[in-house]
Amino acid sequence: MTQVMVTGATGFIGQWLCVELTKNGHDVYALLRRPDQLEDLRRACTIRGGNGASIHEVSGNLDAPDLALESDPLVDIIFHLGAMFAWNLTPAEARATNVRGGSAVVDLAARIGAKLVIVGGFMSQNPQHLGELRIDPLDPLAADWDYVYRKAGAYEASKLESFFAMADRAESLAVPWIGVHPAAVAGHSRTGDIAAGQPFAELIDGVRSGRMAAIPGGTGHWLPLVAVDHLAKILAALADRQWPTETALITLDPETPDLATMVGLIADSVGVSVPRRRIPLGLLRAVLRLPGSERLAQTSRESLEFLRTERYDVSATQAFAAAAGIETPSIRDVIVNTAAQAVRVTASVG
Numbered sequence: 001m002t003q004v005m006v007t008g009a010t011g012f013i014g015q016w017l018c019v020e021l022t023k024n025g026h027d028v029y030a031l032l033r034r035p036d037q038l039e040d041l042r043r044a045c046t047i048r049g050g051n052g053a054s055i056h057e058v059s060g061n062l063d064a065p066d067l068a069l070e071s072d073p074l075v076d077i078i079f080h081l082g083a084m085f086a087w088n089l090t091p092a093e094a095r096a097t098n099v100r101g102g103s104a105v106v107d108l109a110a111r112i113g114a115k116l117v118i119v120g121g122f123m124s125q126n127p128q129h130l131g132e133l134r135i136d137p138l139d140p141l142a143a144d145w146d147y148v149y150r151k152a153g154a155y156e157a158s159k160l161e162s163f164f165a166m167a168d169r170a171e172s173l174a175v176p177w178i179g180v181h182p183a184a185v186a187g188h189s190r191t192g193d194i195a196a197g198q199p200f201a202e203l204i205d206g207v208r209s210g211r212m213a214a215i216p217g218g219t220g221h222w223l224p225l226v227a228v229d230h231l232a233k234i235l236a237a238l239a240d241r242q243w244p245t246e247t248a249l250i251t252l253d254p255e256t257p258d259l260a261t262m263v264g265l266i267a268d269s270v271g272v273s274v275p276r277r278r279i280p281l282g283l284l285r286a287v288l289r290l291p292g293s294e295r296l297a298q299t300s301r302e303s304l305e306f307l308r309t310e311r312y313d314v315s316a317t318q319a320f321a322a323a324a325g326i327e328t329p330s331i332r333d334v335i336v337n338t339a340a341q342a343v344r345v346t347a348s349v350g
Contacts, residue, residue, distance in 0.1 A: 002239045005029045005073055005114070007062065007105060008081030009055075010037050012195035013119070013185060013235075016228050017079060019050035020236035027054050029073045031082065033061045062101030072112050077239055080105045080166070081119045083159065085197075087300035091149045094158035102162040103169055110173040117238055118170075120163035120181045122224060123156065125250050128310055133160075140164040153302030167247075178243050182231050183224035183252030184306060189329035192341030193228075199303055200225065204342045206299065207263055208270040214277040216284050220309040221259050224252035227334045230326070234317065237324040246316040253331040254314055259307060262335060269339035281307060 004021055008014040009030035021028050022045060030041060035057055042052030060067040062082050082105075084097040102118075109116040123129050127137060133151055135143040141164055149157040163179065170177040187194035187201075194201050203223070206212040231251050257265070260278075267274040281304055287293055288301045321328065 002026045002077060003029065003073075003075040004239055005031065005058065005075040005078045006081065007031045007079070008083060008119075010041055011081060012198060013182070013228060013231060014081045015041065015044055016048070016188075016232035017081070017235050018045045018055055019048045020229075020232045021239060022051040022054040023049060024236055024240060025054075026236075026239055027056065029056050029058045029075055031058050031060045031062070031067065033059075035059060062097050062104070065104070067101070067104050067108060069108070072108060074112060075114055077115045077117065078105060078109050079117045079119065079235060083162075085155060087153065087155060087302045089154040089158075091154050091157070094149075094154040095161070098158035098162045099165060102166045106166050106169040106173065106175060109170070109175045109177075114175075115243075116166075116170055116175050116177040117235065118163060118166050118177060118179045119235070120179050121156075121159050122181045122183045122250055122252055122312065123306065124160050124163050124179075125181050125248055125312060126308065126310055129305075129308065130160075133157075135160065135164075141168055152305055153300075155302060156305055176243075178238065178247055178249065180235060180238075180249045180251060183226045183250075183256070185228050185231060186225045186331075186334045187227070187338030187341055188229045189227040189334050190229075190337065192334075192337035192339070194338050194341065199223075199306065200338065201342060202299075202303070203263075204266055204270070204339050207266045207275075208272060208339075208342070210272065211299075212263065212275055214279040215260050215263055215275050216279055216304065217259060217281050217307050218278070218309075219258065219260070221281070221307045222256055222309070223259055223262065223307055224254075224312070225256045225331055225334065226251045226253055227329050227331070230329055233326045234321055234324075237320070237326065241320075241324055244316055244320050249317045249320060250312050250314050251317055252312060252314060253328065253334075254311065255331050257332065257335075265332060265335045266339045269336045270342070
């Protein structure tokens with residue numbers, strides 16, 4: 001049995017990771033800024049098939065110096081998922097949690113001799129994207145980060161800066177680490193369960209509500225996806241198995257269809273017409289710069305950065321998953337199940 005600490009345990013991915021870790025017999029120490037979150041987290045874990053009694057609280061705060069810990073938890077592995085996620089953050093807001101908080105997590109791992117799993121994002125593994133942001137993969141911390149924040153938006157920029165800063169700090173402090181880089185997270189592969197506010201949930205809502213009058217981008221654009229339970233299983237396997245020699249596991253399904261096909265699957269699932277028109281991304285970005293347009297469209301310019309044409313080498317992730325006996329669910333089924341569940345939730349709330 002491994003002692004594991006999870007930051008971001010109450011988030012969408014974090015809750016499913018707690019399910020998989022406790023199901024595998026591990027004790028989970030969740031970094032929580034509010035002690036009253038523990039019982040809700042335990043209850044959600046048990047309902048989803050985990051063992052909520054194996055989750056324990058570590059009082060702390062990613063925004064505070066040294067995480068505001070009263071004492072260091074003695075754990076073997078730290079899974080760092082905690083991040084401030086929202087569009088249109090200020091750089092100061094994003095950096096406080098995502099960059100400085102991440103560095104404090106590395107320092108904690110160094111102090112207690114723990115291994116570190118850094119949950120970043122698939123865009124950090126896209127050389128073309130990094131080049132557009134003037135980030136040299138061989139010396140990323142030398143980038144003009146003010147430019148990166150202006151160009152990419154504070155959330156994406158802070159996630160990139162945090163990952164590269166944490167990796168550099170882990171190397172300098174001799175902390176064993178690995179980066180896991182998820183695509184946009186879809187719902188549970190069978191139930192379709194997804195948290196409100198997730199980018200894929202917002203896409204489904206845009207199609208269902210009719211706000212998506214035209215499909216952004218061209219025929220090659222896609223939004224790579226990964227089912228939340230599949231991602232959680234891969235993460236949890238890192239607590240049980242020898243780590244791969246690669247320091248990057250890109251967790252996305254290469255069978256994710258192009259955006260137009262994805263929108264068609266969603267539209268069929270929710271019972272609306274498929275948008276037939278397309279709008280170039282450059283034009284859509286220009287439209288969303290108009291005052292009030294993001295609010296009216298309920299779409300942020302920042303979210304468009306994740307619509308790309310590049311493909312990714314996921315062979316290391318596939319090999320690790322296969323060795324751990326983790327089967328990959330059909331991503332088309334995941335899309336359909338998530339869209340159907342979003343409709344059921346909307347109907348029950350209405």
